Amino acid sequence: xxxxxxxxxxxxxxxxxxxxxxxxxxxxxxxxxxxxxxxxxxxxxxxxxxxxxxxxxxxxx
Numbered sequence: 314x315x316x317x318x319x320x321x322x323x324x325x326x327x328x329x330x331x332x333x334x335x336x337x338x339x340x341x342x343x344x345x346x347x348x349x350x351x352x353x354x355x356x357x358x359x360x361x362x363x364x365x366x367x368x369x370x371x372x373x374x
Contacts (some may be wrong), residue, residue: 340346347355 337350338348339349344352
């Protein structure tokens with residue numbers, strides 16, 4: 314007897330991944346029409362600029 318439900322999880326997983334991926338790149342009005350990925354990239358850049366500034370300050374050695 315063959316199980317007809319075999320292999321059904323892959324298409325469901327694929328659809329879920331596509332939906333989440335599309336949501337990450339969709340511009341959102343509450344974020345000034347930036348996508349979630351764009352918002353995260355901007356936050357990382359801002360954080361790195363602050364780190365870069367702090368590291369470039371002279372020390373009292």
